[in-house]
Amino acid sequence: MSFINELKRRNVFKVGIAYVVAAWLMLQLTEVLTELLEIGPEVGKIVIVLLIVGFLPAIFFAWAFELTPEGIKRESEVDRSQSIAPNTGRKLNTAIIAMLVLVAGYFIWESRFKERAAEPAGGELLVNDSQPVTATEPAPVATQADQQKSIVVLPFLNMSKDPDQEFFSDGLSEEILNALVKVPDLRVISRTSAFAFKGKGVSIPDIAAQLDVSHVLEGSVRKAGNDVRITAQLIEVDTDSHLWSEAYNRSLENIFEIQEEISKAIANELQVTLGAADSSARPTDNIDVYQSFLRGRHLYQDRGPESLDRAIEILKGVVSEEPDYAEAWATLAGASIVRSFQVDEGASELIRQGRSAANKAIEINPNTGFAYAARGLLNIRELNWEAAMADLDSAIELNPNESNSLLWKGIGLLMLGYNAEALDYLLQAEKVDPVFALLQSWIIVAYTNLDEAEAVGRHADKEEAFASNTNNSGRYVLHLLRGDLEAAEQTWALADIETLESDVLARTAFGALRDPARKEAAISTLLENEQMSASRTLFPYLWLIGATDAALDHTHRIIDSGRGLRAGIGLVTIWAAYHRDQLDAPGLPELFERIGAADYWRKHGDPDLCRVSGDNIECGEK
Known part of the structure; x- marks a missing residue:
């Protein structure tokens, strides 16, 4: 009898196959239990080692021993005419088939149901903040090409035992989003809208409909010490099918490789090109520094005063440890600039810090788009229009x-x-x-x-x-456009109560609007309550009642204080259709010259409602 036939007779092959299938099932069971019991990934590694070590003894046992009605005996002691090896072989066949059925069932469960149990957008995810998301109409209609290649990266669910690790799961989601957002052929929903659904209990189809996307990426993160488990899946909305899914059990040192693999897998499924430079750049080899960056950026996204102060502190530490971390410099710039808009004392130092950080980010990596955007916003604040538009154009070109x-x-x-x-x-x-x-x-x-x-x-x-909140400017300007002063006053007053905790400015302005004889008294009342106004500008109230001289004087004072952005935000209201008759105010040309708008117009062409010819500026309906 040949050696191969003897292996078959003794069921060695069948024992080997049964062992491998059973070992695989054991590994899946171990994986599920480690998640449920929140046991570290090292348990899985121990099980793998034990299963590998046990394979050869199992094969040796199948060769050297036989199961008989009297129990286990050495094969050499069994009379072959009395051997029940064929019966044992048939039992092994049945066991193998049964285990293969379990394997098939597991694959069906994993691909269709398992990940849904941890959907980041579903009802089980606890939320943050900001916005209800039941829209009254769908998002802007995208072109067919946009619809076919569009995606939202939902915030990955934090499944770590420590809820403080949410910064890490959010950060991972944002890193993947940032890699995809640079792909010109792919419409990627921004972080603000993607995270708006966090914990709201909105279904995947509803999210996709509101955002008008064809694909959704969701996932979960479990972090324990230096080990991390990340699951991700890409869903095609129209068919509700999983185009791709993967689970990663790695150490934190591999986090950049995981991000790259996920981004490349998505790009491959959507048939778009993800540049290697964009996906594989490793910002730092220090994982602790990287986690600090994620925490700092997470705080920056909150935008609250205390969060921004903490973000600035953390990000300063990051760039101190890793001076060539361009994205950290850019985020420090953004945090410093946003914080500068919230304070009076210390604003100049924050502005200087923000500009320096943005310049440093661009110096390290000229492709850091957000650094250009942050610097562009600073240049608007300083009324440096040429530099502002150039920086913002660079930011848009890059991202x-x-x-x-x-x-x-x-x-x-x-x-x-x-x-x-x-x-x-x-x-x-x-x-x-x-x-x-x-x-x-x-x-x-x-x-x-x-x-x-x-x-x-x-x-x-x-x-x-x-x-x-109820600070919805759209309502009161709609009423103003329609000439309904009573409704405009009510909605504007409600908005002021929400943001200023008082409606005195709105009530004063509309009182003068209805009765021009109260105009001078209204001007005095408004100026006396200047500190109450949003962004410290009374311009919209003064301009509304036709107090153009007072409004322009007020704007000059704001510019004198170095608050160009606040002046500019006030000035956007001069173009409103409901008071275009005031565009011929005598002081406007002087203001346009002072803020640099006139020079910009001379170089780039007339704005919608003004004509510039040499030193002459005429504004109003043509």
Whole structure:
């Protein structure tokens, strides 16, 4: 009898196959139990070692021993005419088939049900913050190409025992998003809108419908010490099918490789090109520094004063440890700049710090798009229009799907009076950030300046649906466009109560608007309550009642204090359709010259409602 036939007779092959299948099932069971019991991944490693070690003894046992009715005997002691090896072989066949059925069942369960149990967008995820997300109408309709290649990266679920590790799971989601956002052929929903659904209990189909995307990436993160388990799956919305899913059990040192693998897998499934430079750049070899960066960025995204102060402190520590970390410098710039808008004392130092950090990020890596965006916003604050537009154009070119750059570019153009052009950028931002309430507010400003009341009403509905409070500017400007002063006053007063905790400014302004004889008293009341006004600017109230001289004097004082952005935010209201008759105010040309708008117009062309010829500036309806 040949050796192979003898192996078959003694069921060695069948024992080997049964052992391998049983070992695989054991590993899956170990994986499930380690998750449920929150045991470290080292348990799985021990099980693997034991199973490998046990394979050869099992094969030796099958060769040297036989199971008989009297028990286990050495094979040499068994009379072959009395051997029940064939019966044992049939039992092994049955066992193998049964285990293979279990394997098939496991694969079906994992691909269809397991990950859904940890859906980051589903009802089991506890949430943060900001915005209700039941829109009154769908997001802007994308082209067919946009729809086919569009994705939202939902925040990965933090399954770690420590809830403080949420910064890590959020950070991982954002890193993947940032890699994908640079792909020109892929429409990627921005962080603001993607994270708006966090813990809201909104289903995947509803999220996809509101964001108008064809694909959703979701996942979970479990971090224990230096070990991390990450699951991710890509869902095709139309078919509700999983195009791709993967689980990674690695050490933290491999986190960059995991991010790269996920990004490349998504790009491959969606048939878009992900540049190697964008996906594989390793910002630091120090994992502790990287985790500090994720924590600092997480705090920056919160935007609260205390969170920003802590973010700045952490990010300073990151760049001190890792001086060539461009993204950390850029985030430090953003945190410093945003914080500077919230304070009076110390604002100058924050601005200096923000500009220095942005310049450093660009010096280290000229492709750091957010650094250009942050510096562009600073240049708007300093009324340096040429530099601001150049920086924002660079940011948009580098990250065409980054909504903040598009938003800030739109705001700058609104300040300069290019309302139609500004609207184009704002609507482009809406395609990737459709549930961002602040963006809706600025779209409303653009449509108000273009005298399109129907569009104002449409976006006022969105602003109200997405906002976390009742400060919805769209309602009162819609009433002003329609000439309904009573409704405009009520909605403006409610908005002021929400943001200023008082309606005295709105009530004073509308009182003078209804009765011009109260205008001078209203001016005095408004100026006496200047500290109460949002962003420290009374311009919208003064301009509303026709107090153009007082409004312009007030703006000059703001510019004198170095608050160019606040002055600019006030000035966007001069283009509003409901008081265009005031564009011939004598002091406007002087202000346009002072803020540099006139020189920008001479170089780049007239704004929508002004004509510039040499030193002469005429504004109003053509």
